[in-house]
Amino acid sequence: MAEQNEQPPPSKLTRSKQRWAREGRFLTGRSSRPEQQRLPPGQHLTRDWPVLDLGLTPQISRERWRLDVYGAVENPLFWDFARFTAEPQTKSISDIHCVTTWSRYDNQWEGLATRDLLMACQPRREARHLVLHSHDGYTTNLALEDFAADGALLAHSWSGAPLEQEHGGPVRLVVPHLYFWKSAKWLQSIEFLAQDAPGYWEVRGYHNRGDPWTEQRYSGD
Numbered sequence: 540m541a542e543q544n545e546q547p548p549p550s551k552l553t554r555s556k557q558r559w560a561r562e563g564r565f566l567t568g569r570s571s572r573p574e575q576q577r578l579p580p581g582q583h584l585t586r587d588w589p590v591l592d593l594g595l596t597p598q599i600s601r602e603r604w605r606l607d608v609y610g611a612v613e614n615p616l617f618w619d620f621a622r623f624t625a626e627p628q629t630k631s632i633s634d635i636h637c638v639t640t641w642s643r644y645d646n647q648w649e650g651l652a653t654r655d656l657l658m659a660c661q662p663r664r665e666a667r668h669l670v671l672h673s674h675d676g677y678t679t680n681l682a683l684e685d686f687a688a689d690g691a692l693l694a695h696s697w698s699g700a701p702l703e704q705e706h707g708g709p710v711r712l713v714v715p716h717l718y719f720w721k722s723a724k725w726l727q728s729i730e731f732l733a734q735d736a737p738g739y740w741e742v743r744g745y746h747n748r749g750d751p752w753t754e755q756r757y758s759g760d
């Protein structure tokens with residue numbers, strides 16, 4: 540049970556994923572568009588929902604959870620779960636595409652649209668990038684416009700029920716147009732920045748942006 544933001548020692552999966560990045564594993568060299576083909580190149584469809592993490596599952600109750608929004612914003616936020624869910628709620632349905640090649644269609648999410656979060660925190664003019672920080676020590680970075688994209692939300696529910704702990708509950712990010720590693724689980728804080736700052740996988744050989752349609756799996760692709 541991790542309470543601190545300390546990364547666990549690299550698991551076997553983490554070491555394999557670093558090796559896949561070095562080898563360029565799974566790359567097809569094809570590219571596609573969502574209007575042409577629902578499944579991005581090199582992906583296969585799964586009906587179950589795999590769990591991917593660094594080898595630990597933070598146990599954070601809704602009562603103890605806080606969302607900390609800081610950095611280059613006019614209105615820093617520090618919200619508990621009740622305050623978070625007092626904001627206008629959004630439901631959206633989207634597909635998941637994990638860089639390890641599984642995709643899962645039609646996930647029903649509910650939470651706070653990232654656009655509504657931006658309305659509340661008011662990023663300053665210089666804020667062009669964000670880093671998401673999670674309770675397991677995981678981080679991932681996004682450009683502001685990718686964070687603000689259609690269908691992106693801070694989700695507390697999936698299929699009409701509270702998001703399971705193993706899938707990132709109480710609250711995770713969902714950014715459906717990028718590979719799923721950008722969708723931080725066990726969200727703790729959001730840091731707005733003028734300069735980009737690569738996260739956990741982005742410094743371990745994974746692409747800085749991660750567009751599944753152009754197979755931005757690894758850095759240097």
Ligand SMILES: Nc1nc2c(c(=O)[nH]1)N[C@H]1C(S)=C(S)[C@@H](COP(=O)(O)O)O[C@H]1N2
Nearest residue numbers: 589590591592593673677706720722723724
């Ligand atoms: N905090 C945190 N978020 C994370 C991860 C993680 O290890 N820790 N893994 C990422 C990866 S690689 C994927 S594919 C998805 C997996 O989410 P799931 O376990 O709900 O399928 O979460 C992403 N977000």
Ligand SMILES: [Mo]
Nearest residue numbers: 591637638720
């Ligand atoms: Mo992943």
